[in-house]
Amino acid sequence: MSNTPLDPSTMSRRKQIVETYKMARKVDKPILWWMIGAFVVAGGLAMALFRFVLPHNDSVFSWILAGLATFLVGLLAVTIVFGRRAQKAAFTQLEGQVGAAARALSMLRRGWVLEEVVGFTKQQDMVHRVVGPPGIVLVGEGNPSRVKPLMVSEHKKHQRVVGEYPVHEVIVGNDAGQIPLKKLVNHVRKLGRQVKPAEITEIRQRLRALDAQRPKVPIPRGPVPNSMKGQRGNLRGR
Structure with missing residues (x-):
């Protein structure tokens, strides 16, 4: 089979x-x-x-x-x-799989744009990016000691490009100051609306130059809840 x-x-x-x-x-x-x-x-x-x-x-x-x-x-x-x-x-x-945060973030649909692996280490620590109502949300997953400097580096790169627009940081995990995977989507939504739809378009345009300088890195596809496609309304809480 x-x-x-x-x-x-x-x-x-x-x-x-x-x-x-x-x-x-x-x-x-x-x-x-x-x-x-x-x-x-x-x-x-x-x-x-x-x-x-x-x-x-x-x-x-x-x-x-x-x-x-x-x-x-x-x-x-x-x-x-x-x-x-x-x-x-x-x-x-x-939980615990490489790229799990990206799979969870893929459940964000209307009004959100996900870019997987905008930053990474050789040990498969990753930073993903979501652009939406809160502005830019950088989501890190992996070993905290390696993810934190990676997040700092990516934050500086993004802030330099987008200027006054907000850049948020979220690290996925179960330790203090981290967000559990199951709460990630709701946490990102609750960051609020800090930019207008037209400004989201402006942010995405500014990020194109930054993205053009980095290679695309494929990540392993685990047991993603793809079969939940018909249930995404429940995941959005609407």
Whole structure:
């Protein structure tokens, strides 16, 4: 059997969901019971609420509406629980892998531009760059003693090019002052809006000269939650 990773762009939505479930199930064994429990609890509450709103209506049509409402609310609950637990499982699989921060940052979509490995060491310590509402966010991963000077170097290079626009630094890890991988995307979003859309375009134009001077470095592709393509709305928190 081939071990080539599946390309989500070639899969149907149903296939994506199935592959996402398989990926999550490897890490999160109780995920099925959580989904069933979410359906039963949310659906039961929906049925009780619907019957309370129409307590004296016992027509067949009323029961059909109640059943439909129960199913839809239960399905919504299943979708939410599935998305969140699949997201957690995906980050668990990525933890400790080379390029894990870049894979997590790829979940930032509209309004964000990711450039992987704008700085690196021979030991595979890396700095990635995201351009978005906060300005420029440099994200480092690897050995802290090597990443910190690398981040300082990249910060100076970027600040020299973009001038007055803000440049933020984030180091991924579980030590003091670092951001855990599973919290990285939310942390970057919470940096706030410090530049306007037109200014983002200006920043990107200024960075082109800097990027032209550096080689592109491919990084290993681990078990990226690509099959979660249909779940990215949940990852964006929208």
